[in-house]
Amino acid sequence: MKARYKYRIYPNHVQIKKFNQLFGCCRYVWNQSLAHCNQLYTNGVKRPSYVEETKQFITQAKRELLWLKEVASTPLQQSLKDLDQAYKNFFNSCKGKRKGIKVKPPRFKSRKSKQTARFVGANYKIGQDKIYLPKVGKIKIVGKRKLPSQPTSMTIVKDSANRYYASFVVEINPESLPKTDNSIGIDLGISTFATLSNGEKILAPKPLKKNLKKLAKFQRKFAKSEPGSKRRERRRLKIARLHAKIKDIRTDFLHKLSTNLVKKYDTIVLEDLKVSGMVKNRKLSKAISDLGWRQFRTLTETKCEKYGREFRVINRWEPTSQKCSYCGLRGGKKELNVREWTCLNCGQFHDRDVNAAINIRMGC
Ligand SMILES: [Zn+2]
Structure with missing residues (x-):
């Protein structure tokens, strides 16, 4: 299976300039090619393959636009490859060949959002505490553990908070953790993040809620500043940094929780939640995001695969909160404010979420 390893890197001023040039070129190639393909589709002509597009586009562009030659060429080709994949995902999603959320058609890239450039093959090198990139040089890398094998690609990422990362895709062999003979059902909720079938309740940090006032203040100030000014860019960066901090707190919590669960249990069962539908409810949406x-589910699923654990999802139409987990009687629908109830058949007293988690574990 494939795994991703991401490390913070610290380019110097000269390297930052070179990266910006590289990102700019990748963006240019993507946007030009996208415009070209869209034009072809409008005219009712099929888009050329990625190989043809590379041949025509990059070779020709390099002849005319000398600045494209100043950056490494692999990331430019990879941009076209990504565009090709983005089109494929979109069409497959339209035809129903692709599961999951509907994929939107590829869009033009902006200088203001996250920037990426991917290197493949043998043109980059990884040292102990440095990476070497063609036409950029040696860059300091921090906190690098040894990669389990030679990566198949390396992507340089600049996020909207102006932080730089090197992200490696590595092929790994799943390793099995020792069996624990324990399984667990998890009920996800809003006030209590996770209720486990053993009665344990886990609260999540709510970093967005905590920083909402601060964020609103930053956004007001940003809106007042003059477009294009240095002050505006400083204020944009402040917002981006706060968003990054919020995301880091959330991700860190989810990583710790999922790792912990995968270590303790052989089988983990979750309820399939239609998150996208719930996020449309504006009142709930902020709390849920x-x-x-969704990130918790993805992390848990990947870690289960990585460590040889079983991961199961039960249908969200199963009556997990209606059924008594003790005697199996279906007591009918319970309003969300009913947190505790007693079964009329067997007299068992239930905490709503724990009962649901037990039912999830049993597959209902
Ligand atoms: Zn009962």
Whole structure:
């Protein structure tokens, strides 16, 4: 299976300039090619393959635009490859060949959003505490553990808070953790992040909620500043940094929780939540995106695969909160404010979420 390893890197001023040039060229190639393909589709002509597009586009562009030659050429080719993949994902999603959320058509890239450039093949080198990139040089890398094998690609990322990362894709062999003979059902909720079938309740940090006032203040100030001014860029960066901090707190929590669960249990069962539908409810949406249910599911699933654990999802139409987990009687729908109830059949007293988690564990 594939795994991603991401490290913070610290380019110097000269290297930052070179990176910006590289990102700019990748963006240029992507945007030009996208415009070209869109034009072809409008005219009812099929878009050329990625190989043809590379041949025509980069070779020709390099002849005419000398500045494209000043950066490494692999990331430019990779941009076209990504565009090709983005089109494929979109069309497959339209035809229903691709599962999951509907994929939107590829869009033009902006200087203001996250920037990436991917290197493949043998043109980059990884040292102990440095990476070497063609036409950029040696860059300091921090906190690098040894990669389990030679990476298949390396992507340089600049996020909107102006932080730089090197992200490696590495092929790893799943390793099995020792069996624990324990399984667990998890009920995800808004006030309590996770209720486990053993009765344990886990609260999540709500970093967005905590920083909402600060964020609003930053955004007001940003809106007042003059477009294009240095002050505006400083204020944009302040917002981006706060968003990055919020995201880091959330991700860190979800990583710790999922790792912990995967270590303790052989089988982990979750309820399939239709998060996208719930996020449309505006009242709930902020609270839900602040929690990161979807990210939790992805992290848990990947870690289960990595460590040889079983991961199961039960249908969200199963009556997990209606059924008594003790005797199996279906007591009918319970309003969300009913937090505790007693089964009329067997007399068992239930905490709503714990009962649901037990039912999830049993597959209902
Ligand atoms: Zn009962």
